Amino acid sequence: MKKISFALILIILTIVILGAVGYFAYKNYVPKPQDSKTVYKLTLWVINKKNHQPNDNGDLTVYLANRLHLNQDEFNLFYDQLQYSSQFEWYWLSTDWKGMEFYLLAKNGAKPKLIQKSDNFIEIKLQKTDGNLIPYLKNPKTDNLDSKYCQLDSDCIIRANLCSTGSYNQYTIYIDTFGCGGGHYDEQYYPDEQCHRRITYSNPKCQNNQCISDENLSSECIPYDPNNEP
Helix, strand or coil, rough: CHHHHHHHHHHHHHHHHHHHHHHHHHCCCCCCCCCCCEEEEEEEEEEHHHHHCCCCCCCCCHHHHHHHHHHHHHHHEEECCCCCHHHHCCCHCCCCEEEEEEEEEEECCCCCCCCCEECCCCEEEEEEEHHHHHHHHCCCCCCCCCCEEEEHHHCEEEEEEEEEEEECCCCCEEECCCCCCCCEEEEEEEECCCCCEEEEEEEEECCCCEEEEEEHHHHHCCCCHHHHCC
């Protein structure tokens, strides 16, 4: 009987000790931050441009951060180039948007809060959208916002992507200001021939979930000014 009681006491002590260790481990556990991402669809209607308050330096991302109660480093903004071919064609302070659509990629668990639908300048509709869109915005292979992700050949098109040209999917990151024109072709410099040759792109396709294309080098040499060449 004494042996049974002693064994029972040992079992109870073991359970208590393991429970205490587990409790303190749980109490002191700090979860690893997750780069959780959610995509929201923003639809914007211009009500009256005269009501714009110039507290955003003319930057759409600053304006939206203020309206959605976010920090600027908590989201990225994208648009669909099949709908809007170039952001230069619809600079936001000079265009009367009637249902302009953007995709907002929230980062690190950030959640936009649209407290006021309209500020008498722009009316905003905010809604969560298909999470399958995320890899097309943030490339899971490179972790870049490079518009290169694809699943099918039909996902890839030849287009300008900010300062570059090539094969991309249809979603482009929106940047308020950047220091080059839209890319319509690339050029390769040939110092021996003292000219440039244009590179064009064709046959867009999806390979290993990345948009690629054929590069075609023009036979035409484009003269240059030696004083402006590297």
